[in-house]
Amino acid sequence: MRNNLEKAFSFIDNKSDEMRLLWENICKMESYSYDFEEIDKVQSYLEKEFSKAGMETKIYDFEGSGNSLVASYKGENVLPGVAFMGHVDTVHKKGRFGENPVKIEDGIIYGPGVLDCKGGVVVGFLAAQALKHIGIDREIKLVYSGDEEIQHSTSLGKGADVFLNEVKGFAAAFDCETGFVDGRIAVGRKGGAVYKIKITGKGAHAGNEPQNGISAIKEAAYKTINLEKLTNYDGITYNVGVIKGGTVANSIPADCELQIDVRFRTNKDVEVAQKVLEDITNTSYIDGTTATLETVSLMHPMEKTDGNMRLFELVKRSSLENGFVEPKECVLGGASDAAYSVMAGVPTVCAIGVRGYANHTLEERAVISSLEERAKLLVATVLNMPKDFK
Template sequence: MEDRELIVKTSAYIDRHRDEMLSLWEKIVSIESGTPDKEGVDRVGAVLKDELESAGVETAVIPMERFGNLLTGVWNKEAAGQPIVLIGHMDTVFAKGTLEKNPFRIDENGNAHGPGVLDMKAGLVIVVYVLKALHEYGYGKRPIRVVFAGDEENGHRQTNAESEIRKLCAGCAAAFNFETGFIDDGLVVGRKGSCRVTLTVHGVAAHAGNDPQRGRNAILEMAHKIIEIQKLHDFKHGLFVNVGVIQGGTVANAVAASCEVGIDIRYDSFERLEETLQAIKKIAETRTVPDTTADVTWTKPSTVMPVSEKNLELFRHVQKTADMIGYGKLQTKKVGGWSDSCLAAAEGVPVVCAMGVKGANNHSMEEYAVAETLFSRAKLALASIITF
């Protein structure tokens, strides 16, 4: 079948399955799956596994002990071309019980609501129906791999999902990630890496009324350090440093013996991160309040998705396809948030992210998705795959 014909047929398939797509969306939003809720994430995985299998996808579940399992699949395995990988995640940032206050619904403006409705359960529905449509009409060019992670929202910090995902991305010709889409039709071609730092200051406790001179105030020392750390923030050059959490002291009438802050760093290169970590170490070692000490620890730095020529080329392909099917104008976007696209990028695979439904306010109760884009984005993905 000619590409053109396949695009028309698969697009009509999406139109014929609007109700089914909406009900799958409702079904998986109505299963709560916050990242720590392994049982919930795995229930979403079980639904999607069945759906993928009905599209002829050969699935596999890679079990994770404490977090949601990783669901993978391959379709059209025997095809000769270099594979394409479709990426998504099944966990959300919402705690159990959120659904009751924010059930799935589509309002009079056509906006869908519910925990994870945008980030990114709609994207999972798109992937399933892209495969169902291709399966129906027998697209032959390339194998298509699927990766649905169960613990993306904490960056796979406590599982080996990262290495498994990288393995599945390796050797692919292109990766499309169906993360949160933007209202302005921006597609993400670059993402920063992130690293969390914990800085603790140890002082000396003392009664604030009886012998304050004996105390060494850890909070005061931390205050000096925070000012210095925030000076490292360099928005103009793309380095974001944020002291986001602080905890210290016990009661107002005691000199604080300890104080701890949590710091988030977003970077475009590991060199810049390394410089920043060294600077924080130096700040930790420099004391203003005598006799205080400090220690610093940080998490494993996450991978970066640089704005590469490969990504831009893939974006141009999607734009060309969008023009061809009358979707309209897209734009490139670079964002500070991490996603699994960074893992595809680390494997040298061209990647375009934020291919999911359009919406706003993700990670909050005000999160919403434009319901109609469930279909338009599925058609865009289909055409982009078919013509690639």
């Protein structure tokens, strides 16, 4: 096994310049979550690179959404496969990073998606090539989404289904999402959803006939207070983040809309939260108001499982054996597609992409050398994986 590991590490070192250039190139291709054309350009570019490297590829073409891309080295399929996951959509509109969106200084790369999650996309590809180079008896698969940052809302959940279907029956999945400078690895994540409650009252002149009006904003205030008091910081949290209502100060507002962020730790919590929101929506605190509930987007939680912990311990052992930073387990508040590999019954770890910080900001950056480090960690973990691991 040691000979194979050294051979794989040597392959990664020799591929370093090529893969760093690929990383830079796809980050220059800005791919905001709602810019479907640009997302698809990135996926097409990657598909060509994966094909040149001998991988079988498949694009899931979603109308009105960024596409998903799957690529694999199938091998002999003697043992259950291993998946490396990620996404190519980013959170800022094209142009926000200036005319030259990517820059490199003192071993750091700056730009849109360098950390979240295009660096991780390249980590997975590099690790897959290294494993193919040494020859292993598992299928190695890459699964890359085009609408992760918006909770698969534009693909109407089909982007999530890709993960559920493509990794089913695999031994392990590694979500090459944003890695942390201190080396933390996620074994669980909260899920998140956005809901809208639209409230209808009755407009009236606030001076001449206020008694004839029914305030939708007042109803919204009651709903906000009664919803947010149910927040449990160790369980489900509710946040009314946006309120839109009324037209002018001297009119009783006939309409109001609440936009609500909900976070949960388990899939059972999703059902509980849905019921709570339905009850709040259907309760009229101000007589004469009505309301409707809409689910805008939903990302399920990555539940912390025994399988995840077994895989984490394998990652930790592999990291220490090869002189990398000792990883600590963590549970994160932000959602990711690791939720769906766990829902498929596959042991999963997340936040194992390139290391850096300030993702989702205009200061996003990543440590360039962590590209090779994380690829080597993935390879070492897969090689350390017992044949009966599941």
